[in-house]
Amino acid sequence: MFCVECGKIGEIFRDAVCVDCYMKAHSFTKGPDVISLSTCPHCGSYKYKNSWITDSFDEILKRWIKHLFDISGEINKPKISTEHKEEKEYIKGKVTITGFLDNIQITEEHDTIVRIKNDVCDVCSKRFGGYHEAIVQVRADNRNLTKKEITMIKKYVESLVKSLQEKGHRGLFITDMGEEHGGLDFFISDKGSAKTITKKIQESYGGEIKKSSKNIGMKDGRQVYRMTYLLRLPSIRKGDFISHEGAIFNIYTISRNKVHILELSGWTEKIFDIKELENDNIIGRDELIKEMILVSQTKEEVQLMDPKTYKTFEVRKPKNISYDLKKVKIVKIEDEIFLLPDNNINHK
Numbered sequence: 001m002f003c004v005e006c007g008k009i010g011e012i013f014r015d016a017v018c019v020d021c022y023m024k025a026h027s028f029t030k031g032p033d034v035i036s037l038s039t040c041p042h043c044g045s046y047k048y049k050n051s052w053i054t055d056s057f058d059e060i061l062k063r064w065i066k067h068l069f070d071i072s073g074e075i076n077k078p079k080i081s082t083e084h085k086e087e088k089e090y091i092k093g094k095v096t097i098t099g100f101l102d103n104i105q106i107t108e109e110h111d112t113i114v115r116i117k118n119d120v121c122d123v124c125s126k127r128f129g130g131y132h133e134a135i136v137q138v139r140a141d142n143r144n145l146t147k148k149e150i151t152m153i154k155k156y157v158e159s160l161v162k163s164l165q166e167k168g169h170r171g172l173f174i175t176d177m178g179e180e181h182g183g184l185d186f187f188i189s190d191k192g193s194a195k196t197i198t199k200k201i202q203e204s205y206g207g208e209i210k211k212s213s214k215n216i217g218m219k220d221g222r223q224v225y226r227m228t229y230l231l232r233l234p235s236i237r238k239g240d241f242i243s244h245e246g247a248i249f250n251i252y253t254i255s256r257n258k259v260h261i262l263e264l265s266g267w268t269e270k271i272f273d274i275k276e277l278e279n280d281n282i283i284g285r286d287e288l289i290k291e292m293i294l295v296s297q298t299k300e301e302v303q304l305m306d307p308k309t310y311k312t313f314e315v316r317k318p319k320n321i322s323y324d325l326k327k328v329k330i331v332k333i334e335d336e337i338f339l340l341p342d343n344n345i346n347h348k
């Protein structure tokens with residue numbers, strides 16, 4: 001047999017021609033010379049077909065190339081690889097497609113130009129439009145939030161949102177936040193995440209969550225509700241000195257609805273349900289703590305001197321401890337003086 005194209009005698013591949021002539025006359029892959037990509041200038045996501053994706057340029061380009069390039073059904077096990085190089089006005093791409101025609105390996109290369117244009121993505125246009133499905137409100141019982149609480153909670157919510165976004169929640173964003181009525185308001189794009197965020201703040205600060213919803217109209221034939229999650233923080237805070245049933249407590253931590261306290265007369269640590277302490281009298285905080293000079297100590301008590309007045313006085317030790325320190329922290333509450341624990345005390 002001979003090839004009708006080149007006349008060579010040998011094996012005929014297809015259509016009465018030899019392998020070489022068949023390959024010369026056919027190409028097995030084809031694609032566009034120019035690929036246009038849209039990217040959002042605000043968040044850097046890319047458009048793929050009808051959706052926006054947060055992914056690297058490399059990955060997006062690969063997806064588009066897979067989608068846009070035709071590979072003949074004759075080719076087995078096709079593989080696509082891409083390279084790109086940035087030029088001044090555009091990106092130069094090189095697409096290499098390999099595969100097998102029967103048992104013969106073929107490789108075809110295409111040069112393509114990638115143009116990138118800016119387009120505001122779905123999420124960013126919602127964000128600029130003030131879209132929010134839920135409001136997270138943080139308030140405190142019988143008091144305003146402190147400056148420190150406001151700063152900490154803001155930071156906490158921002159980092160939570162960021163980590164949820166990084167886990168792939170593209171549609172989540174904080175539309176707006178504000179300090180309102182002694183508290184904080186966060187306008188959140190997504191209901192479910194707003195609920196998670198409220199619960200997370202509760203885990204660290206305690207308090208109670210109340211949920212309410214408001215009908216904001218119809219969309220696609222369905223009623224749409226906007227949720228409000230109100231977290232009411234307890235009046236008591238970490239660091240407070242409170243009086244409870246005749247004893248004085250220093251609050252160590254508040255987590256969910258548990259309060260970890262130190263009872264000052266015996267230095268016993270206890271955990272209370274927040275409800276039990278809610279209506280207690282808050283005496284004060286750090287401002288009550290004073291530092292005294294240790295003059296001497298016995299097993300039962302310490303003799304201290306006030307560095308301002310040089311007056312000396314005795315205070316009973318709450319438990320069997322000894323001080324290596326020169327300075328001792330105390331609080332004076334209702335004419336009674338209590339020693340405060342320090343990290344450098346030897347507990348016996």
Ligand SMILES: [Zn+2]
Binds near residue numbers: 004008019021
């Ligand atoms: Zn031939």
Ligand SMILES: [Zn+2]
Binds near residue numbers: 043045120121122
């Ligand atoms: Zn965007």
